[in-house]
Amino acid sequence: MNDTKHSVLLILPLLLLSACQLGGQKNVAPSPQVVATNEQPAPKLYTGNSHQDVIAATNALHQGRTADAKIILEYVLNQKPDNYLANKLLKQINTNPVALLGETYFIHQIKSGESLSKLAKQYLNDQYMFFALARYNNIANPGRIKVGDKIKIPGEAPSITEIASSDTTDNLDDEEATSEIEALAETNIAEISEPIVSNDVEIAEQFERQNYHEVLLRATQIELSPFDQDLVKEAALALSKEADEEGAPARGLEILSNIGVLLDDPQSLQPRINELNQHLQAKQTLADIDxxxxxxxxxxxxxxxKRQYPQLATTSKYQMLQSKLSEDYHTQAMLALRQQQLDSAIALWDKVLTLDSKHELAIIHLDRAKSLKQKLQSLE
Structure with missing residues (x-):
């Protein structure tokens, strides 16, 4: 009995201690695990400065980042729908390259120092068509091509004379040039990376503010990058148009002539020069009219x-001559109508309305003359 009691007394403290320990435990939720991540917020692709953004888009296309370039270009065009280069680049992204460049092509082997931009300028007359040329050849990264690669160039193959005049290895004979290309192609290390497009900050800023005279002034002070040249050309065209609309095509021609010497491709101004020359001729024609x-x-x-230079139709001399001739023809038409010479009267009123579409008397009498002619024809 005493032994049993002693055993119980020994076990009881142990049971109490165990119960206390169990009662003291609490259900604590496990701490949440912190998962490490390397994700960074997406970088902003555009700055809000349209010219810097177009440069960024151009570089993105050179690097094969088409999606980024498209986002930037669409943003620029949302802000400035008439941005020339942005429209040109986005068109190359969205348009089938064969539809853009044509089905006819010849094969060209890449030489040392060549790039898609240089080839686009040489054969397509526009260095910024490099991306269309890349898509034409299923090249994912336009800025990296290999010497020795063969690509398709849209258009007819140039003559031997044209090739010789533009050959970048003209200081080597044919055998040396071929050996150089083959050696570089075999080593597979001659990757050509297109240089990043750069521009003059002052030209870009002045162009953004439409201070086109300042753009042209700055252009005479620095060496122009290709991008600078595009801005300078657009500024010159804008000023020549302004001069033309003010009735001063000669001033517009002077602007283009002065800027043409600064451009690698002055021929790109020729269509506008031809138009201004035509306007200048029309202005002289009007001055000589007696x-x-x-x-x-x-x-x-x-x-x-009027056909060559519509702006002249608003000048005082043109309107004076137009009014005088319109009234003379109207008087002759009335006389022809009284003499029942309907065809002559109708022809004269047609001329009146060609000169002045709002001549009220000519409109009324021409309608009457045509109605009378129809009635007479129905009686025959």
């Missing part, structure tokens, strides 16, 4: 002037 000329000659001269 009010005493025969109506037929005066009529043809006025139509020529």
């Amino acid at each position: 009010v005493s000329e025969r109506p037929a000659n005066l009529y043809e001269s006025l139509l020529t002037v």
